[in-house]
Amino acid sequence: MLNHLLSWAIWLPIFAGIIVAVIGSNGARANIARWVALFGAIASFLVTLPLFSGFDRLNGGMQFTELASWIPALGLNYHLGVDGISVLFVILNAFTTVLVVLADWQVIQKKPAQYFAAFLIMSGLINGAFSALDAILFYAFFEGMLIPMYLIIGVWGGPRRVYASIKFFLYTLLGSLLMLVALIYLSRLTGGSFAILDMQAIPQIAKSTQILIFIAFFLSFAVKVPMWPVHTWLPDAHVEAPTGGSMVLAAITLKIGAYGFLRFILPIVPDASHFFAPVIIVLSLVAVVYVGMVALVQTDMKKLVAYSSISHMGFVTLGLFLFVNGTLNDWGLKGAIMQMISHGFVSAAMFMCIGVMYDRMHTRNIADYGGVVNTMPKFAAFMMLFAMANAGLPATSGFIGEFMVIMGATEYNFWVGMLAASTLIFGAAYTLWMYKRVIFGAIANEEVRQLKDVNGRELLILIILTVAVLGMGLYPEPFIAVVHQAANTLIEQVAQSKI
DSSP states (O other), rough: GGGGHHHHHHHHHHHHHHHHHHHHTTTHHHHHHHHHHHHHHHHHHTHHHHHHTOOOOOOOOEHHHHHHEEEETTTTEEEEETTTTTHHHHHHHHHHHHHHHHHHHTTTSSSHHHHHHHHHHHHHHHHHHHHBBBBHHHHHHHHHTTHHHHHHHHHHHHHEEEHHHHHHHHHHHHHHHHHHHHHHHHHTTTSSOOOOHHTOOOOOOOHHHHHHHHHHHHHHHHHTTTTTTOOOOHHHHHHHSSSSHHHHIIIIIOOOOOHHIIIIHHHHHHHHHHHHHHHHHHHHHHHHHHHHHHHHTHHHHHHHHHHHHHHHHHHHHHHHHHEEEEEEEEHHHHHHHHHHHHHHHHHHHHHHHHHHHHHSSOOOOOOOOOOHHHOHHHHHHHHHHHHHHHHHHHTSHHHHHHHHHHHHHHHOHHHHHHHHHHHHHHHHHHHHHHHHHHHHHOSSHHHHTTOOOHHHHHHHHHHHHHHHHHHHHOOOOHHHHHHHHHHHHHHHHHHSSOO
């Protein structure tokens, strides 16, 4: 089994999802479907744990590799493997899926079986995207994960769900087509191989070609991250998506874009990456500063946290392109990966908290709340912690990535470091101001007086997320140790010119 861990991590949740869909949602079957979905999610998470424990931290290359011929005539292989960068995302994805099934356990009454099935299938497809070492296999998984997400938003979302799901789908699809063209072109340079490692090893690519390939990849992955100005689909998608949809969207799906930068753009076209780095740094700083200000004026809690996600992902793209003296900055790169993992925990926790309140009051408007601490003290304590983590408080996971990226940005340029650090102020401003208006103060709305504190299921999810946020914040070493070698290998790759 250890030889096929990645296949298990991909196909187990997909098969579990199909079984859940077959059980269906009629009458008593709905409960059976919920339990099967939960067991499927937990089993899928457990098969990813040996990836962490058995991972060789001194090896910067691919591990747990699998290779089988898929379409020999086209030279396509079923080729899987993870390095220190992707292994954490596979585990994070499986972990989030368990929480999502628990989060929407009672909430979803309309076709629950199909809902959980969509999540499980999506979890498998996302794991496939993170572990694919064949470019077309990556593309198949990358596109495939759009479909369940599209259904989740379009069927179980809010009043404007159809608009949000179509916008989400079109935005991400348009970008991906250019990526496919770039991948087909690169396979010609490798002599017909679609292996991602072969593409990374192409010795020479002319600078003009590199720039075109960069633009094609960039448009595809920037929409996914999403970077400013192609970010507008995300607030709409978040607002309309159910709680679980928002958790997965923020915690995992956004990371695929940044992962594309790490896996494709930086190693394959290093000279173009160097050339465009100032542009990306400017776009990232706009996302960090401007989008942080946009978050301040939001009246809808979900929209506020969605804009906060864009601002935090701006940090990630900033860290990935900090070239100091022609080489990638070590602090920036590792900080960006840490920020992605941390944002997975924190954003999932924030959306969970909003989901808990929405289930009780059926409104996300900040003005409809106030004084929640009087009726839900336990919940208020948890939300306080996650709000602090969102603002990047030391001892929470939010601080680790941000601190490392700010270190890298300051090495690159003092003013870039200053602007990047301003996010700590904006982040604290919009997060804590929202917290103050929702949680503190006198009870103005009678409905708030009737609220019940968190039940056992919600408490369990919040405790698990607290352990993740504080654990990573207080002891980030295990995460950094896994990433360290793979990041160093990537820095070496990017340092070699291909002109």
